[in-house]
Amino acid sequence: MKRLNGDAITIVQEIKKWRSSLANEKGVPEKLVTEIIQAVKRDGDVALRAFTKRFDQVDSPSFRVSEKEMEQALNRIDEKLLIALQKAKENIWCYHERQKRQSYIDAEQPGVIRGQLIRPLEVVGVYVPGGTASYPSSVLMNVIPAKIAGVKRIILVTPPHKEGVNPAVLAAATIAGVDEVYCVGGAQAIAALAYGTASIPKVDKIVGPGNEYVALAKRAVYGIVDIDMHAGPSEIIVVADETANPAFIAADLLSQAEHDTKSMAVCVTTSRDIANELEEQLISQIEHLPRKEIAKQALEQYGAIIVVPTVQAAIDVANELSPEHLELHVQDPIQYLHAVKHAGSIFLGPYTPEALGDYMAGPNHVLPTSGTARFSSPLSVDDFIKKSSFLSYSKDALQEVNEAICLIAETEGLHAHAQAITIRFQEEEEKEDGKALQTYPYYK
Amino acid sequence: MKRLNGDAITIVQEIKKWRSSLANEKGVPEKLVTEIIQAVKRDGDVALRAFTKRFDQVDSPSFRVSEKEMEQALNRIDEKLLIALQKAKENIWCYHERQKRQSYIDAEQPGVIRGQLIRPLEVVGVYVPGGTASYPSSVLMNVIPAKIAGVKRIILVTPPHKEGVNPAVLAAATIAGVDEVYCVGGAQAIAALAYGTASIPKVDKIVGPGNEYVALAKRAVYGIVDIDMHAGPSEIIVVADETANPAFIAADLLSQAEHDTKSMAVCVTTSRDIANELEEQLISQIEHLPRKEIAKQALEQYGAIIVVPTVQAAIDVANELSPEHLELHVQDPIQYLHAVKHAGSIFLGPYTPEALGDYMAGPNHVLPTSGTARFSSPLSVDDFIKKSSFLSYSKDALQEVNEAICLIAETEGLHAHAQAITIRFQEEEEKEDGKALQTYPYYK
Incomplete structure (x- = not known):
């Protein structure tokens, strides 16, 4: 964890440099991704099956997960987890429902009718990463806004495993109302969704996180279908005054840092005491984390504690960096809402940790990263509709x-x-x- | 103009092939565009001045158009044109104002406050092409939604000419409420807006049409700033039953075809008589057009008349192609609004030609092309706002x-x-x- 001192502008420049060094890292063979896409476009299921065998070591006669299997997933997970996911769904649904929009018509001038139609996208594909962990929360966050928009057909794809799809992911898919699940992953899954194959339907939009192959493939098919924004490494900035609890802040920074060695976790505080205590807290809390090594690397590279003179100065730093997540651990935090110009999601007060928003509270956890909150927005119902204007004279x-x-x-x-x-x-x-x-x- | 017969599916496949052949055409040296962007990012105004000299043969001490010059433009154009542009502004403003959205708050559960803030983008750049023609309508269509969104600073850039900026463009900029105009063009202008230079401010989003250099540069800086969708060649599909007037349809197809040799103009009709008369009308009307050669090439390559059995079958063809513009020359056209699934803008009845929408009626003329109306929307106030969620527990x-x-x-x-x-x-x-x-x- 770096202690950054000096004027705020220099510090912001320094942090922006970390970010752009991250953005310039390139590890994925673009040529291979292009080849995969071309092959799936040309040969459909044959190519899909060959890549699945090659990359996932799975050779299955069918990609589709049966409806029976989807329903059974509800019984295969802990009942308490099932209730937790259902509660999360309820909150996410309730929050996003207010984003629904109406078509409008303007018939105020004689002989003139004009307006805007709001229509749901017809078919949407949701990518859910496989790998070591499973992310049922990601399923809920990506699928529910599409359901509210009125999307009729929601396809979920996820890399195959010999043991079958993770039951928590399947249960979340069933709870959220996914229509079909297919076990395909990587760039080949993205290509199948973009062009369609005999077994995988062509979609209008692809959303959901994925590794670099998936990200590159999504960018390549953009225009053929729509895609969601590219998600960079996750980020948090905590703004804290002297009333803050350093133990809470440390826990929240660590919950960010455990995601990825590239996660950014920054605290900007008006109090030197808070800064010192925070450092101690980080050291003691990190020891007990199963993902300690990841969190440690993230904090060493992209963690910082910054001391500034006023809460406004701290918020200025946050605005300059336009973070994905912003926590305000200050007195009467809602009074500062007007001052926050650019942030994906804003968490107010000591009992609103980011983890609450990640899972349960209702706002979407798919948020703009890498400073794009200056011009991008959280995933919402708007991402699953399209508009047409109409006119009659x-x-x-x-x-x-x-x-x-x-x-x-x-x-x-x-x-x-x-x-x-x-x-x-x-x-x-x-x-x-x-x-x-x-x-x-x-x-x- | 091709007469396409046979079943609708085959015809749609045929037309989709034209489109993808267009999409695969590549004429722009990507390497050069990358070099231009890197140079402007590194050397700012020095590079900007050098490229302006090289590509536009203009060597000016300042890029900025003075406020005096902007105001004077209002007197330099025909008074009737001024009134026409003001009337257009009024209609565009009135139509788009209904797109404005409110922030929301949900405080229905004890101890829980959550909501979504709607905020305008801070700085927006609008590119206006130079070249032979000037497009004041494009200025109005791109700037007014940004004004309504509440964008505080709107920057217009346009390639320099020895004679100065076209007065109609400057007048439209003044009418629409542009804050600053700079005479820079091409990829170097896009780079300047994305990274900022000593004289050109960095923006949050770049909108507006441009040549292939501009399009490529926009794609390259996407992520640093936001950009609007890529506009492909313009398109129209006219659906006509036996009550249609072939002279009107011919005029509307020609207004599309005169844009560009790559414009697509298609009529799908239920009447063989209409098809025959339309062909005659096209032949006679095209003769008197100043842009006859362009229109002829467009019609020969990407023009078609298709005869189908029913209006619904014609609309099915339109839905499959998801055109930018769709005209319905049928009895009681508003009854078919529900059947139109994918179209950027829909024009109902014989007295609603596309040209009316291009200039005057109010709906935006920046529309999704190349079939992207399946998932994209007309430019709107939504394109100039961003959302943040907030939460307090x-x-x-x-x-x-x-x-x-x-x-x-x-x-x-x-x-x-x-x-x-x-x-x-x-x-x-x-x-x-x-x-x-x-x-x-x-x-x-």
């Missing part, structure tokens, strides 16, 4: 704007645009004159 | 979900997450027992 209403449109079209040198308006009125005049429909001099 | 409220969170955290193997909750209660128990704060056994 009467003849009279069109005639009223005829000249104005032609003037702009002429300015832009697009005469056929002007003609598309004038022809609708010239035709009649010419007919009345008994002339044939022959030429349509455009607007001069 | 009381101690009691947290204690109630303590066990549930720990169960999920343990399932996911993230014990520091569980500890972040339990420490908030164990501490007290231990204090009460008179024990020192030493170890925090995580949830078992």
